[in-house]
Amino acid sequence: MDRRQRQEPACKTETQWAVAVGRGGGGRRPGQPLAAGTCPSPTALLAGRQERFLLGNLQAHNQPASSRQVPQAGAQPGARKPRPTPAGMCSVPVPQAPLRRVAVTGGTHGNELSGVYLARHWLRDPRELRRPSFSATPVLANPAAAAACRRYVDRDLNRTFTDTLLVSRATPNDPHELTRARELDQLLGPKASGSDRAFDFVLDLHNTTANMGTCLLVDGAHNTFALHLSRHLQLQFPEVPCQVLLTRPPQSARESFSLDSVAKNGMTVELGPQPQGVLRADIFSRMRALVASALDFMELFNQGAAFPAFEMEVYRNLGGEDFPRTQDGDLAGMVHPQLQVREQLACHQDRDYEPLQPGAPIFQKFSGEDVLYEGDSTVYPVFINEAAYYEKHVAFLRTEKLMISVPPLPPLSPTPTQVL
């Protein structure tokens, strides 16, 4: 699998690929399978690590032949570009070999402390990251920013992994994060060359100040492996919102820029709400458990498990909405309390993922005037009031809610047996 060059203009990826069977939610629960499948139950998965792998392995091999999946067209190992399916749709090729080189990165933003301290902990004691068929590599992505407890030193590291920047000639005056991006590209990629030595998967850990619970950022509906991983995490963590956000806007031809884009595949995890510069034990523990479950999923896959098709509710990024501003560019208002604050049983809970209708108030100006949403259809705002997005002129992201059909994830064959 490799989605590092998936942005080529000829490939209209998820807008064609994703079969939207419903908008605005429906009767099917996110992650609910379309048919009885071979994926181990959450209960089985939570019952001890060794047993879990064996169970996954056994289940994979005990499945009826009809549920075994034929590898998709264009899914050869080493293929570096999304390939059109026979129906003209694109997808990231699913892995044809076990995932051996997996990285878990924290501190890509130095003031998002769950990932910073998990990375530091794992660098001292990486035992939690070991699985029978692989050991994930912990990486503190931006140590200088973490030491200063700032998002970044010179520029946003997680916007710096474009081909253009990574292959540019280094100079002594380069911003700190450009130098660091090149280092990480050498460690986890390289992205530009499409080399086989790139990591198989990068899981990048973030926090948000928005009330987004657990949000799994997947580049698009074409990324079958990441969506199966997301569904696995949703089933493991049913007690808090665990949503999938497809980050690439429709028809976007933008170059990928995030840290996980240097590897063959990857995903970003956002947990919130947590202020910048704060470490909350509840969110730290949830992130730690999410990473463990993600590695368990990769182990199941490596051991030969197959995962059936399913439908999934996702939110797809439609772009950012800026704050009202003064003529000199400063804020003229703030997110409207009706958009942000839901009063519920004497406690406040913010309104990420909730429908926003045209004409509803979205900002409150300091003068007292309301600013209404002028879109022509219902959207579902996320990243409402994310601290780091003020400078990016984004008060929230508009998304649409879709049901997508995710194809099966076929089992590896033959089953790998490497035990570390």
Added chain:
Amino acid sequence: MDRRQRQEPACKTETQWAVAVGRGGGGRRPGQPLAAGTCPSPTALLAGRQERFLLGNLQAHNQPASSRQVPQAGAQPGARKPRPTPAGMCSVPVPQAPLRRVAVTGGTHGNELSGVYLARHWLRDPRELRRPSFSATPVLANPAAAAACRRYVDRDLNRTFTDTLLVSRATPNDPHELTRARELDQLLGPKASGSDRAFDFVLDLHNTTANMGTCLLVDGAHNTFALHLSRHLQLQFPEVPCQVLLTRPPQSARESFSLDSVAKNGMTVELGPQPQGVLRADIFSRMRALVASALDFMELFNQGAAFPAFEMEVYRNLGGEDFPRTQDGDLAGMVHPQLQVREQLACHQDRDYEPLQPGAPIFQKFSGEDVLYEGDSTVYPVFINEAAYYEKHVAFLRTEKLMISVPPLPPLSPTPTQVL
């Protein structure tokens, strides 16, 4: 009134002065008066500005003679030091003249955005800060830090207003905040000389990441005027926690260092929870309303209102508690979920102001081990997980909960009539 030199060693201020009539709360509601008084009711105060002032004025003059208060010993205008009361206790002299020079400062910390944007708004349009007898001056305390959306540029401005620093000789290499502190001292003080030209009152606006609702920081129980102002605000805002924190630890001889200490009197307002770099409409509006009410109180006082004695529940700072740390000084754990997170009707609310018993868990180490509170009595943590206090090695402040008796605030005589 002037409490700028109140820390002189001979004056044992609040530890003697505060009459602790109970600990750990009691049957009396905070702010409840000891006797029928002359303070306008909250309803009356909310009913239009002009009417409010008239009502306050009338009430002040219609009060029975027995509730009129005799000025305290040592309360002469121009007095610059806390004076011992006849009982040997100290207090800040209450004002003997109308408050004419009042400042409302925001952005003392550049990433606490409620105050930053209120100050910017009022600098453009100060009408909200006008009252018949005075107009408050808006001040953006640290514009450079606000522009960078950081707490400070070189050092914490709100720890820089000591006599020692303010009178030190300026050099070209001074930290930005030392230079700015001297400027603010010239604008609002000066503190060191005890000059009459100092502002009568500075209200300094802050946000915290902790779940502290509205917290009014008063230097000590000797500050009668600030405690009457606090009680007024508590009565105006009964719907959210509105607590008083006495900031000076018992027997402390430390030099005062905060911005409001350069004026004759002052108070700091902390509103939370709000992440650094985020502007929440609900908190912004509450801060704006608090400032309006504080100015209304000063206007009532200026118009000759008297305010009777009352009892008040307060939290008194006992000092900070540091995180568990590694040998190299990094965090070894975080605030324990039992200390921070209270599960209540499916929503989380943090546990500031709640009792912490000896032996209860306060930290969770990354290794999984709990750290227990080793104090020998119940304390009431506040500023739990305040982002800015990590660097100060403070995970939370320990406080004790006290009931104090606040003496009456006598009316001015003769009644001032200046109308701007």
